[in-house]
Amino acid sequence: MANREALRELQTRLAGRLQAAGEGVSVSSWLAVESAGQRYLMPLGQSGEIFAWPGVQSVPYTQKWFLGVANLRGTLVGVVDLAALLGQPSVRSEQSLSETSLLAFNAALEVNAALLVDRLSGLRGLDAFVSSEPAPQGAPSYYGSIYVDSQGQRWQELNLQTLSQHPTFLGIGA
Numbered sequence: 001m002a003n004r005e006a007l008r009e010l011q012t013r014l015a016g017r018l019q020a021a022g023e024g025v026s027v028s029s030w031l032a033v034e035s036a037g038q039r040y041l042m043p044l045g046q047s048g049e050i051f052a053w054p055g056v057q058s059v060p061y062t063q064k065w066f067l068g069v070a071n072l073r074g075t076l077v078g079v080v081d082l083a084a085l086l087g088q089p090s091v092r093s094e095q096s097l098s099e100t101s102l103l104a105f106n107a108a109l110e111v112n113a114a115l116l117v118d119r120l121s122g123l124r125g126l127d128a129f130v131s132s133e134p135a136p137q138g139a140p141s142y143y144g145s146i147y148v149d150s151q152g153q154r155w156q157e158l159n160l161q162t163l164s165q166h167p168t169f170l171g172i173g174a
Contacts, residue, residue: 029041030157032122032123032124033101035090036118037088039156040117040157044123046161047103047104047106048104049073050101050102051101051102052102053097053101053116054070054071056069056079061174062172066079066080066081067080070102070114078112078114079116081115083118101116113164129150130149131147132147140166142166144157145157
C-alpha cells in the first residue's frame with residue numbers, strides 16, 4: 001500500500017514538472033533509479049509509467065534477466081531485470097520483488113517492455129551534478145555519460161531508445 005502511495009506521489013511530482021517544462025521553467029531531465037546497488041539515470045522522454053511489482057508469468061527458454069510477462073493496464077509487457085541484464089548479480093526473492101518497481105518504456109518507443117528496478121530515487125536535472133565524464137571504454141552503445149553528484153555518487157545514464165534496439169536486449173531466447 002505504501003509502495004503505491006509513493007508511486008502516486010512520484011507520478012504527481014513528475015506531472016507537475018512536465019507541466020512546468022511547458023511553461024519554460026527549468027525541469028529535470030532524468031528519472032533516477034537504483035538497481036543492485038548501482039545508480040542509473042533514465043531520460044524522462046524515453047521513460048514511461050511506473051508500476052508497483054504486479055507479479056509476472058514466467059516464460060520458458062529465455063535469458064535469466066528476462067523475468068516473464070506482466071499485464072500492465074491491459075497491455076502485456078516483457079519484464080527485464082535491469083541489474084541482471086547489465087551483468088550485476090541479483091538474487092530475487094518474492095519479498096524483495098514486492099519492494100521493486102517496474103519502469104515501462106515510453107509508448108513512443110513502441111516497445112512493450114518494462115525494467116525491474118530496486119528503488120526509485122526521484123527526478124534529476126543537470127544542476128544536481130557537479131561533474132560528468134564519458135561512458136567507460138568498451139561500454140555498450142546504450143551507456144551515456146556518467147554524472148557525479150555532490151556526495152560523490154556516480155550515476156550512469158542509460159539511453160532507453162538505444163537499449164530497446166540493442167541485440168542483447170532483443171535476444172531474450174536462451
